[in-house]
Amino acid sequence: MNEDNGFPYDGADGNSDGAEDSFAGETPPGDAPAERVLAEDALAADALLEEELRQAAAVLDPVPETLCQIALDAYALHDLDAKIAELTFDSLVDALPVRGVTDVPRMLTFRAGPLTVDIEVTGDGLMGQVLPPGPARIEVLGGPGAARPVAVDTLGRFTSDTPPSGPFALRLSTGTEVIVTEWLRA
Amino acid sequence: MDRTEVGALVRSAVDGDAAAWKALVEGMSPLVWSVVRAHRLSDADGHEVYQTVWFRFAQHLGRIREPDKTGAWLASTARHECLKVIKGMTRLTLTDDPQVLDRASDDRTPEQTLIDSEEAADRAERVRRLWQELDGLGARCRQLLRVLIASPPPSYVEISAALGIAVGSIGPLRQRCLRRLRARMDQRGAA
Numbered sequence: 001m002n003e004d005n006g007f008p009y010d011g012a013d014g015n016s017d018g019a020e021d022s023f024a025g026e027t028p029p030g031d032a033p034a035e036r037v038l039a040e041d042a043l044a045a046d047a048l049l050e051e052e053l054r055q056a057a058a059v060l061d062p063v064p065e066t067l068c069q070i071a072l073d074a075y076a077l078h079d080l081d082a083k084i085a086e087l088t089f090d091s092l093v094d095a096l097p098v099r100g101v102t103d104v105p106r107m108l109t110f111r112a113g114p115l116t117v118d119i120e121v122t123g124d125g126l127m128g129q130v131l132p133p134g135p136a137r138i139e140v141l142g143g144p145g146a147a148r149p150v151a152v153d154t155l156g157r158f159t160s161d162t163p164p165s166g167p168f169a170l171r172l173s174t175g176t177e178v179i180v181t182e183w184l185r186a
Numbered sequence: 187m188d189r190t191e192v193g194a195l196v197r198s199a200v201d202g203d204a205a206a207w208k209a210l211v212e213g214m215s216p217l218v219w220s221v222v223r224a225h226r227l228s229d230a231d232g233h234e235v236y237q238t239v240w241f242r243f244a245q246h247l248g249r250i251r252e253p254d255k256t257g258a259w260l261a262s263t264a265r266h267e268c269l270k271v272i273k274g275m276t277r278l279t280l281t282d283d284p285q286v287l288d289r290a291s292d293d294r295t296p297e298q299t300l301i302d303s304e305e306a307a308d309r310a311e312r313v314r315r316l317w318q319e320l321d322g323l324g325a326r327c328r329q330l331l332r333v334l335i336a337s338p339p340p341s342y343v344e345i346s347a348a349l350g351i352a353v354g355s356i357g358p359l360r361q362r363c364l365r366r367l368r369a370r371m372d373q374r375g376a377a
Contacts, residue, residue: 042365045368046360046361046364046365049364049367049368050334050335050360050364052313052316053316053320053331053334053335053367054335054336054337054339055313056313056316056317056320056335057216057220057332057335057336057337058216058337059313060313060314060317061219061223061317062216062219063215063216063218063219063236064233067215067219067233067236067237068211068212068215070237070240071211071215071236071237071240072207072208072211074237074240074241074243074244075199075204075207075244076244077241077244077245078199078200078207078244078245078247078248079245080200080248084245084246084249090270092270092273092274093270093273143237143241144241166234166237167234167237167238167241169241169245180245182242182245183238183241183242183245184238185234185235185238185267185270185271
């Protein structure tokens with residue numbers, strides 16, 4: 001088999017989903033005993049190389065320890081009493097890009113039952129509104145143990161002049177329930 | 187970690203068992219990290235994606251419909267966050283310099299210190315060469331292999347979720363990519 005023949009993904013940009021099935025059935029097992037032994041040798045060599053690579057990854061590209069610790073601490077974010085407001089709109093994914101405009105705000109919409117939270121994130125901070133309008137206590141969460149209150153008016157409009165850095169979520173207390181938006185990277 | 191334990195660990199973590207959460211983090215972190223690395227994000231972006239995935243997992247814990255498939259859930263969440271980063275970057279300058287974006291972590295591990303000792307020098311050299319050659323493979327192979335070699339080995343369902351490719355295509359692609367890599371190593375050895 002020629003290894004350099006017909007391998008369409010070499011140098012591809014990673015967006016070539018959809019044509020992988022062309023590999024299916026590419027290596028039929030040989031019938032002759034000698035061929036079968038060769039095929040088994042090759043499979044064993046594959047497994048060996050894979051294991052060698054696994055060890056290389058563990059040595060040269062391990063999960064940074066600081067990250068592992070953050071993931072351990074994240075257990076504190078587990079809160080079964082809070083409702084999750086799911087992300088239903090993200091301008092990064094759902095909006096058409098505007099040609100020539102570079103510093104567009106990130107528009108996000110979260111929904112939990114009848115309640116909607118709209119957020120606009122810019123380099124200067126974030127602002128948004130809870131709908132239907134009403135008073136709420138709102139905090140911006142930045143990770144386990146990091147919470148910062150934001151100013152809210154009686155109509156549920158809120159602003160903060162500190163843009164979230166890294167993953168963030170909003171925790172809303174309406175008086176009757178607590179709602180947390182899905183964690184997201186700003 | 188045995189993948190058959192994952193569902194039970196998730197259920198224990200939901201019930202407040204911190205040791206179960208720790209086991210999940212330790213068992214699944216390399217998979218999440220491999221997805222981040224496979225997408226060649228910068229260190230800063232990669233770290234944020236990794237954190238986002240775990241924060242969201244903690245948040246959804248107890249609401250995950252199929253706890254047994256937590257690995258695929260994590261892999262898929264990581265993939266989508268990576269794709270968002272890439273999408274957000276397209277308006278900025280996109281660097282495709284592997285020296286900048288895909289270098290190995292700077293953190294030196296005890297294993298690495300050990301491997302630097304003299305008696306291990308040959309082995310270390312081969313490991314470095316393997317890593318270089320892996321980096322030089324086409325994007326498709328590099329991505330597949332980086333996720334495939336997470337430790338413990340991910341299932342094909344998890345790899346499928348991590349890269350958005352069909353489960354049935356993984357085996358043949360794996361074989362093709364490993365053999366290409368071996369050919370490159372042989373070629374280099376002969377040169």
